[in-house]
Amino acid sequence: MTGAEQLRNEQADFVASVAGELTGFLTSRQGIMSGISPDIDPIMGSISNLVTGGKRLRALMCYWGWRGAGGDAGAAEVVTAGAALELFQAAALIHDDIIDRSDTRRGGPSVHRRFSQLHEAQGWALDSGRFGQAAAILAGDLCLSFSEEAFTDIGERAASGSRARLIFNLMRAEVMAGQYLDILEEVAGPVRDRAGAVSRAQSIIRFKSAKYSTEHPLALGGALAGATNDLLRGYSAFALPLGEAFQLRDDVLGVFGDPLTTGKPAGDDLREGKRTVLVALALDQASPAESAFIDSRLGSPELDDGDVQEIRRIIEDSGALQATEVLIGEYGNAAYEALEALQLDELPKTALRRLAEATVSRAS
Amino acid sequence: MTGAEQLRNEQADFVASVAGELTGFLTSRQGIMSGISPDIDPIMGSISNLVTGGKRLRALMCYWGWRGAGGDAGAAEVVTAGAALELFQAAALIHDDIIDRSDTRRGGPSVHRRFSQLHEAQGWALDSGRFGQAAAILAGDLCLSFSEEAFTDIGERAASGSRARLIFNLMRAEVMAGQYLDILEEVAGPVRDRAGAVSRAQSIIRFKSAKYSTEHPLALGGALAGATNDLLRGYSAFALPLGEAFQLRDDVLGVFGDPLTTGKPAGDDLREGKRTVLVALALDQASPAESAFIDSRLGSPELDDGDVQEIRRIIEDSGALQATEVLIGEYGNAAYEALEALQLDELPKTALRRLAEATVSRAS
Secondary structure, three states, rough: OOOHHOOOOOOHHHHOOOOHHHHHHHHHHHHHHHOOOHHHHHHHHHHHHHHOOOHHHHHHHHHHHHHHHHOOOOOHHHHHHHHHHHHHHHHHHHHHHHHHOOEEOOOOOOOOHHHHHHHHHHHHOOOOOHHHHHHOOOOOOOOHHHHHHHHOOOOOOHHHOOHHHHHHHHHHHHHHHHHHHHHHHHHHHOOOOOHHHHHHHHHHHHHHHHHHHHHHHHHHHHOOOOOHHHHHHHHHHHHHHHHHHHHHHHHHHHHHOHHHHOOOOOHHHHHHHOOOOHHHHHHOOOOHHHHHHHHHOOOOOOHHHHHHHHHHHHHHHHHHHHHHHHHHHHHHHHHHHHHHHHHOOOOHHHHHHHHHHHHHOOOO | OHHHHHHHHHHHHHHHHHHHHHHHHHHHHHHHHHOOHHHHHHHHHHHHHHHOOOOHHHHHHHHHHHHHOOOOOOOOOHHHHHHHHHHHHHHHHHHHHOOOOOOOOOOOEEEHHHHHHHHHHHHOOOOOOHHHHHHHHHHHHHHHHHHHHHHHHHOOOOOOHHHHHHHHHHHHHHHHHHHHHHHHHHHHHHHHHHHHHHOOOOHHEEEEEEEHHHHHHHHHHHOOOOOOOOHHHHHHHHHHHHHHHHHHHHHHHHHHHHHHHHHHOOHHHHOOOOOHHHHHHHHHHHHHHHHHHHHHOOOOOOOOOOHHHHHHHHHHHHOOOOOHHHHHHHHHHHHHHHHHHHOOOOOHHHHHHHHHHHHHHHHO
C-alpha cells in the first residue's frame, strides 16, 4: 500500500466511523423523542438530514490534529469528538440560515423552509413562515444540546477543566461572538467609518470562521491526544491563516460561485447584506458612485439579478476580487510554511497539506 | 432560631450563592468576549439582565432535592447546578420570546426587542426587527452554551454517564420537544380532532413545563447528592403533578392575569395562539358559534382588547376556567399527598411544601 492509499483509507475509515457514530447517536435520541410524540419526527429528520452531508472539514481537522499529536488511528475518542463537531456545525447552520434568510442549504431547502413547506402541505393554520422559523430555532437548540451530549461522551479526556473542554467552550463562544459581529456589521457598517471596514471584516472572519472551522478543531484533536503547548502553537500558526483563506474563498464563492456547485443561489451573500473583506475592499476602491450603489443594494430583499451582475462588475473592476485572491494566496502560503515547520509524522502532515489544498482552491 | 427562620435563612443563603456564582461566571466570560470586541457587550448585558431576576424556582427545586437526599447545606456542587439551571432557563426564555413574538419579559423589553431598540437608537441600516431577532437567536445560543459550561463545572458528580448528567440531558431534550409540540398545536390544533385537544394540551404541559420546571430540577439535586431510586421515584410523584398545576396556573394567568403583576400584556397567550388546557376545555364546552369565534381570533396579530374580553367571557361562561381551577386543585392535592408520603427530614419537606404552595397559588 502506498502512502497515498494509506492516507485515503485511513481518512475514509474515520469519516465512515463518524457517520456511524452520528447514526447511532441520533437513533438512540430518536427513540426518546418518538416516545414523547411521533409529531417530533420531522425535527429529528431535519437534524439527521443535515449531519448526513457536508465536507466534514472540522471532523477531519480534529482527526489529523489527534494523529499528529500521537493519537491512535480510529480511536473512539476522536470519532466521538468528530461527531460532536459535526452536530455543532449542523446546529450553527440551522440558526445561520434563519438569520441570513437562506432558503437553501446544500441544494435542498434549509430547515426553516422545510418546516414552512410542511405547514403548507398539511394545510395548517396561521403563518407558515413564522412556524418554519420557530421550528428551526428549536431544531437548532436541540442539535446544540446533542452536540454537547456527544462531546461529554468522550469521557475523561474531555472532562471539566481539561484542555479539550476549554477549547470546545472557547470555540462555541467565539463563533457566536463572530456571528454577532457579522450581523452587526451588516446594519452598522454603512454608518461606521469606512477606513476601518476591511479590518472589521477581517476580525469577523477570524472569529466566526477561521478559529471555528480550522484552528479550534485541529487544536481539539491535538489536546485530546495530549499535545504539547509547542505543538498546539504550531497547529495555530498553520490553521489560523488556513481558516482565513477558507473564509475568503467562501466570500468569493458567495458572490461569484456557480449555484450548481455551491448549492446556494447566485450572489446570495449580497442579498444577505454580508460586508465581507471582498465587499469592504470594493467599497474602499470603487468610485464614490459605485460604492453608493453597493451600499444601496446590499442586504436589500429587492436585489435582482441585474444588481448582482453590476456589483460583480464593480468588485472585479475595482480590483477587489484580485486583491482578495492575492490575500487568499498569502494566507495559504503562510499556512503551508507553518505546516512544513511542524514536527509531524509524514502521514498527518500530508493529510493536512491535502486538506489545506482542498480548502483554499475549492469551488463549493 | 425557629425552624421557619432556619429555612428562610438557608434558602436566602442559597439564592445569594447562586446569584454570586452567576455573576462570577458571567464576569469571566465578559472578559473573553470584550477581548474579541466591545461590540459584544450588549449580548452579554442581555444575558446578565435576564439571570438577575426571576423566581429561581428551578434552582430551588434542585437545592431542596439535594438537601432531601442528604446533601450538605450550601455545598458548591448544588450552587453550580442552580446556576446552570438558571442559565438554561434564560436561554429558553430568550428563544421562547422570539418564537412567541413576546415584546416584554418581566415588565421590560424582551431580548429581541432590546436589540431592535438598540438598532433604532443607533440609526443603523436595514430592518431593526430582523436584527433584533438575529441577535436574540445568537444571545440564546451563547446562553445555552454557558449553561452547559456551568453544568460541566460541577465536576465528577455530573461527569459523562452520571445520573445527574442523564437527567440534565433529558431535561433539555424534553423541554425542546415540548416547545415544538406547543407551536405545532398552535397551527395544527385547528385542523386536528377536537376530542383529542385536551389530552394533547396536557401532554404539552408535561414536557414543556412540568418535567422541566419541577420534576427534573428536583431529581437533579437528588441525583447529585446520591439519592436512591426510591427517593427519586417519590420526588417525581410529588413534582410532576406540582409542575402540571404550575403550568395550568400559568395558563390561567396568561389569559386572566394582571399585567402589572405578571409583567406581560393582558391576554398575551391568546395573541400568541397558545392552545392550552384552558382553551381546549373552552373550545370543547362552549357553543359552536363561540368555539368558532375563539378559533378565528386565537393567534391573530389583530386580536384586540375587545376580543380578549369576549374570549375571557366564553372561557368563564363555558365552565372552562372553573374546570381548570378544579384541575389545579387536584394536581396540587396529589403533589401534597406525595410529599407527605416522602421520607424526608423536616426542613426540606417544609421547604418543598412552601415552594408548592407558592407555585400553585401564585399571581405572577
